[in-house]
Amino acid sequence: MKSEALSHIRICDFTGQLAGAGATRWMAAFGAEIIRIEDPVRLGKWDVLRGTSPFVDDRRGHEFGGCFNNHNVEKLGVTLNLRTERGKELLAEIISVSDAVTENFAAGVLERLGFGYDRLRKIKPDILYVSNCGFGHIGPYRKYKTWGPIVQACCGLTFTSGLPDMPSAGWGYSYMDHHGGNFMAMAIMAGLIHRSRTGEGQWIDMSCTDAGATMLGPVALDYTVNGRPLRRDGMPYSNRSQFPAMAPHGIYEADGHDAWLALAARDDRDWQAIAGLMGIDDSRFDDLTGRLAHEDELDDAVRAWSSGRDRFKAASELQAVGVPAAGVAKPEDRIDNDLNTEDWGLWPTVTHGEMGRVRVDGIPAHFSETDWVLERGGPLLGQHNRQILGGLLGHSDAELADLAAEGVI
Amino acid sequence: MTGNDLPGALAGIRVVELAGEASAYAGLLLAGMGAEVIVVEPPDGHHTRGFEPFLHDEPDPERSLWWWHYNASKLGVTLDLGDEDARDRFRSLVATADVVLESERPGRLGDLGIDHDTLRADHPELIWVSLTPFGRSGPRSQEESIDLTVLAAGGPVWSCGYDDHAIPPQRGGGNQGYQTGSVFAVLSTLTALLARDHSGQGQFVDVSMHAAANVTTEFGSVQWLVAGDEVQRQTGRHAAIEPTTFTRALSADGIDVNTGFPPRSARDFAVVVEWMESLGLKDDFEEFFFLEMGAQLEEDLHLSQVGQDPEVTAMFGAAREAVRFISENITAYEFFIGAQERGLAVGIIYSPEEVLADPHFQERGFPVEVEHEDLGRSFTYLGAPYIAPKSPYRIRHRAPHIGEHNDLLEALA
Numbered sequence: 057m058k059s060e061a062l063s064h065i066r067i068c069d070f071t072g073q074l075a076g077a078g079a080t081r082w083m084a085a086f087g088a089e090i091i092r093i094e095d096p097v098r099l100g101k102w103d104v105l106r107g108t109s110p111f112v113d114d115r116r117g118h119e120f121g122g123c124f125n126n127h128n129v130e131k132l133g134v135t136l137n138l139r140t141e142r143g144k145e146l147l148a149e150i151i152s153v154s155d156a157v158t159e160n161f162a163a164g165v166l167e168r169l170g171f172g173y174d175r176l177r178k179i180k181p182d183i184l185y186v187s188n189c190g191f192g193h194i195g196p197y198r199k200y201k202t203w204g205p206i207v208q209a210c211c212g213l214t215f216t217s218g219l220p221d222m223p224s225a226g227w228g229y230s231y232m233d234h235h236g237g238n239f240m241a242m243a244i245m246a247g248l249i250h251r252s253r254t255g256e257g258q259w260i261d262m263s264c265t266d267a268g269a270t271m272l273g274p275v276a277l278d279y280t281v282n283g284r285p286l287r288r289d290g291m292p293y294s295n296r297s298q299f300p301a302m303a304p305h306g307i308y309e310a311d312g313h314d315a316w317l318a319l320a321a322r323d324d325r326d327w328q329a330i331a332g333l334m335g336i337d338d339s340r341f342d343d344l345t346g347r348l349a350h351e352d353e354l355d356d357a358v359r360a361w362s363s364g365r366d367r368f369k370a371a372s373e374l375q376a377v378g379v380p381a382a383g384v385a386k387p388e389d390r391i392d393n394d395l396n397t398e399d400w401g402l403w404p405t406v407t408h409g410e411m412g413r414v415r416v417d418g419i420p421a422h423f424s425e426t427d428w429v430l431e432r433g434g435p436l437l438g439q440h441n442r443q444i445l446g447g448l449l450g451h452s453d454a455e456l457a458d459l460a461a462e463g464v465i
Numbered sequence: 466m467t468g469n470d471l472p473g474a475l476a477g478i479r480v481v482e483l484a485g486e487a488s489a490y491a492g493l494l495l496a497g498m499g500a501e502v503i504v505v506e507p508p509d510g511h512h513t514r515g516f517e518p519f520l521h522d523e524p525d526p527e528r529s530l531w532w533w534h535y536n537a538s539k540l541g542v543t544l545d546l547g548d549e550d551a552r553d554r555f556r557s558l559v560a561t562a563d564v565v566l567e568s569e570r571p572g573r574l575g576d577l578g579i580d581h582d583t584l585r586a587d588h589p590e591l592i593w594v595s596l597t598p599f600g601r602s603g604p605r606s607q608e609e610s611i612d613l614t615v616l617a618a619g620g621p622v623w624s625c626g627y628d629d630h631a632i633p634p635q636r637g638g639g640n641q642g643y644q645t646g647s648v649f650a651v652l653s654t655l656t657a658l659l660a661r662d663h664s665g666q667g668q669f670v671d672v673s674m675h676a677a678a679n680v681t682t683e684f685g686s687v688q689w690l691v692a693g694d695e696v697q698r699q700t701g702r703h704a705a706i707e708p709t710t711f712t713r714a715l716s717a718d719g720i721d722v723n724t725g726f727p728p729r730s731a732r733d734f735a736v737v738v739e740w741m742e743s744l745g746l747k748d749d750f751e752e753f754f755f756l757e758m759g760a761q762l763e764e765d766l767h768l769s770q771v772g773q774d775p776e777v778t779a780m781f782g783a784a785r786e787a788v789r790f791i792s793e794n795i796t797a798y799e800f801f802i803g804a805q806e807r808g809l810a811v812g813i814i815y816s817p818e819e820v821l822a823d824p825h826f827q828e829r830g831f832p833v834e835v836e837h838e839d840l841g842r843s844f845t846y847l848g849a850p851y852i853a854p855k856s857p858y859r860i861r862h863r864a865p866h867i868g869e870h871n872d873l874l875e876a877l878a
Contacts, residue, residue, distance in 0.1 A: 060660065060663075060664065061656050061657070061659065061660035061663075062656060062659055062660065063663075064663045065659070074683065082652055082656075083656075086656050086660075109692075110684075110687060110688050110691040110692040110694065111691070111692065112691055112692070122687055122688075122690075122691035122692065123684075123687050125691075126687050126690070126691075188851075191825055192829065192851075192852070194828070194829055194852060195824075195825045195828045195829045196824050196825055196828055197805065197824075197825045199805075200805040200810070201805070201808070201809075201810035202810060202812070203810065204683075205701075205702070205703070205712065205723055205812065206723055206725065206810055206811065206812035207812075208812075209722075209723045209812030209813060209814045209815070210801075210812050210813060210815060210820075210823075210825075211815070211820060212815050212816060212817035212818075212819070212820045213637065213638075213639070214701070214723070214812075214814050215721075215814050215815060215816045215817065216637060216638030216639055216817065217625060217635050217636070217637040217638055218627075218635055219632070219635070222627070223700060223701055223713050223715075223721060224701055224713070224721060224814055225625055225626050225627060225635040225637075225700065225701060226625070226700075226701035226702065227621075227624075227625055227637050228621070228623075228624030228625035228626065228685075228698050228699075228702075228703065228704040229621075229624050229625075229682060229683035229684055229685060229703050229704060230683050230703070231621070231637070231641070231681070231683075233683065234645075234681045234683065235645075235648060235681075238648045238649070238652060239648070239850045239851065240851075241652055241655075242494070242498075242648075242651055242652060242655060242850075242851075243850075243851045243853065245652070245655035245656065245658075245659060246473075246474035246475065246498050246655060246853065246856065246858075247474065247853065247856065248659060249474050249475065249655065249658060249659065249662075250474040250853075250855060250856035252659075252662055253476075253477075254855075256855050257855075258853060258854055258855040258856070259854070260851055260852065260853040260854075261851060261852045262850065262851035262852075263825075263829065263850075263851070265825070266826070266829060266831055266848075266849065266850050266851065267850035267851070269817070269820050269826065269831065269847060270847050270848075270849075270850050271639055271641065271644055272638075272639050272817040272820075272847070273534035273535065273639075273846075273847055274516075274517075274518065274530055274531045274534050274535075274639075275638070275639065275817045275818070276534075276817050276818060276820070276821065276846075276847055277518070277530040277533060277534050277844070277846065278518040278530060278818075279817070279818030279821075280818070280821065280832075280844055280845040280846070281518075281520055281530055281533075281844050282518060282520070282521065282522065282530075284518070285816060285818045285819075286816045286817055286818060287816035287818070287819070292638055294635055294636050294637060294638040295613070295633060295635060295636050297613070298638060298639075298640075299516045299517050299518065299531050299640075300515065300516040300517060300531075301517060305613060306613075306633070307613075307617065307622065307633040307634060307635075307636065308633070309633070314630050316617075316622075316633055316634060318613050318614050318616075318617035318618075318622065318636075319614070320611055320613055320614070322611065375608055375609055378609055379609060380608075380609040380610050380611045380613075380614045381609070381614060382608075382610075382614040382615075382617045382618035383617070383618070384617045384618075384622050384623055384634055385617065385618050385619070385620055385623060386623055386695060387620070387623070387685055387686065387688070387689035387695050387696070388689065388695065390618065390619065390620050390679055391679075391686065391689050391690065394605075394618075395603070395604040395605070396599050396600070396603040396604055396605040396606075396673075396675060397675075397676065397679060399602075399603040399604055400600060400603060400673060400676050402676050402679055402680065403690060414690070414691060415690040415691075416690065417679075417680040417686055417687070417690075418676070418680060419680070420646075420649050420672060420673050420674075420676030420677035420679070420680055421649055421650075421652070421653045421670050421671065421672040421673075421676075422600070422670070422671045423653070423656075423657065423660075423668055423669075423670050424668045424669040424670070424671075425660070425664075425666055425668035426657075426660050426664075426668065
């Protein structure tokens with residue numbers, strides 16, 4: 057069973073890591089045929105995640121990377137040694153029957169392999185080519201190297217997280233690897249929509265850093281319009297609300313080891329409900345102006361109530377009086393013990409050729425007619441050589457055996 | 466036509482968006498791609514027009530920079546959906562639309578008789594994208610929720626904060642819970658449009674912000690799913706099973722930098738030796754000898770040897786400290802450029818406003834001037850996430866005033 061949503065689309069895919077592989081992951085979940093090209097000589101390790109932790113058991117090697125499996129579900133795996141002429145010919149054959157070529161190598165790598173945009177469109181005039189790297193292929197930093205935390209630092213996201221007079225807390229993970237992949241998927245699908253309407257291919261160049269910078273709009277306009285920078289005394293203070301102003305709005309100590317409760321008063325009604333529940337009687341907090349003027353004291357009063365309470369029970373009590381609240385979920389809380397993620401089917405189990413059955417990230421959208429399907433794990437190295445080179449391109453088993461013997465596949 | 470006036474990829478696609486705090490970013494991105502996005506507000510304006518910051522700090526529904534940013538490139542109409550005549554106009558508007566985008570509380574539009582279930586019979590090609598905190602039907606779908614609680618319940622907050630776990634975990638700035646949901650609403654819209662090209666069928670899409678946060682936590686989820694391990698937050702670094710070493714340093718001009726992975730190859734050691742010498746810092750760095758030793762390596766240092774082999778440990782530690790030492794003696798920008806020109810991946814921790822002046826963003830045309838003819842001037846906005854020469858993403862015009870395009874409704878009446 058596959059989703060029919062994108063079953064008419066085929067992509068010749070060089071993406072790796074999460075910032076690239078995440079893009080074609082979404083499309084694979086909706087039925088696109090994603091042909092992942094890997095290097096047989098280096099065992100596909102231009103994507104370092106092929107052999108890195110987490111692991112399901114004691115086995116190690118290029119078929120056991122847990123993140124690789126997660127990011128490449130439902131894709132097909134083909135090996136091509138692009139150092140050989142025959143490997144290049146086979147790649148050209150795949151490109152000639154593909155709608156798009158996608159990659160997130162460092163700028164210039166695909167060109168050096170002999171498959172820059174000019175070559176791609178000689179092979180297929182209406183091909184869509186989408187490149188994606190930290191700073192893109194255009195601009196003074198095109199040769200610079202990045203990974204998630206560097207992108208997040210350079211686009212302003214890192215700075216927005218944390219407490220005044222403290223270093224930036226950053227994001228705690230490669231947030232922009234996720235959105236690098238997501239914005240790349242937007243670029244691919246928008247490019248395909250344009251192509252289907254006009255018949256025109258193009259080279260779309262994405263910079264993860266630019267995508268990240270689009271995510272900080274009101275703060276940026278506060279500077280360009282009002283001249284007020286975020287780099288100023290008392291800022292950032294990211295657990296407090298930026299826009300709109302709210303108080304209380306924060307993450308408070310709860311009972312237990314490293315246990316926390318998030319809550320906020322969106323308005324005076326929420327505040328009255330909070331004050332009633334917590335037994336806080338202080339006229340300074342009656343309106344938002346007062347609560348903002350005395351926010352430290354307000355936070356102390358909330359903490360006095362929350363610190364002895366279970367984070368989930370406290371959140372339920374607040375929800376019962378109509379106040380937005382949630383326990384800060386640990387991985388186990390939200391993956392194994394959250395009725396809503398279970399109801400959603402958010403952690404589907406896929407079958408991987410070596411690892412067996414493994415749970416992966418699902419998709420946060422359900423479609424009424426053509427919903428996503430995640431059943432097959434990430435491809436083993438060259439797992440689909442016969443399906444693609446034989447079934448799709450028509451090369452015989454004897455030919456494939458020769459190609460394998462010659463080190464082409 | 467030049468690149469600047471080419472239509473976008475979604476030219477000819479009409480999106481009707483019910484104004485909403487969480488979905489506004491999705492509408493902005495679709496409008497940037499060239500869709501005609503018509504944002505529907507109550508007659509006295511949507512409440513997000515009351516969000517700070519305001520032009521010159523003067524609160525006014527036409528001066529909210531929040532509204533300006535998130536509603537740029539859109540058209541605006543007003544309808545009181547509590548009124549049956551207005552609902553008829555809404556139905557007429559939807560009849561002309563390819564996509565409806567909304568982030569209403571589950572049930573509200575059904576109660577008003579204007580939800581997808583009611584309207585789809587007459588419009589089988591219609592795509593309807595709903596963005597809600599927990600999805601439309603799950604056990605938590607009626608919870609009260611805002612950006613902070615989505616991120617706390619959905620996982621990102623757990624991974625973000627400081628080494629000192631007496632400090633609460635942190636939420637990143639910029640309403641990223643809403644925006645992450647919006648990003649998936651855009652992916653859903655594009656996917657449903659491509660599916661419709663192929664099948665002729667529209668459909669309903671249920672996007673959950675809580676689910677979106679859950680699958681946007683990288684190792685936080687995968688470590689648990691695959692190995693049953695719980696990551697722990699660290700200052701400015703990836704939350705991890707085992708603590709990792711610092712990557713943050715304070716440069717000479719008081720701006721933080723990310724110092725990246727320490728050098729491990731002979732080439733990278735040689736680069737650091739040359740860089741220190743050229744800055745005249747060599748004599749001030751006591752462990753310089755170990756850097757020179759690293760420059761003679763025949764194989765890259767292997768991380769598993771750090772802490773085991775004393776020489777490897779000394780070289781690795783010296784490299785890490787050397788990069789930090791350099792960063793502390795020059796400005797953040799000199800450090801960023803100096804390292805990257807030498808092939809070392811480091812970053813500068815810009816505040817959002819500093820991004821716009823950076824040569825990379827300038828050369829890619831990222832900051833764009835948007836005309837506010839009503840105020841007799843233009844302002845600088847954030848531009849495109851990618852460069853698409855044949856179907857450019859761009860900010861097309863300023864956000865609409867209240868009811869500015871109500872003549873669109875008259876034309877349909």
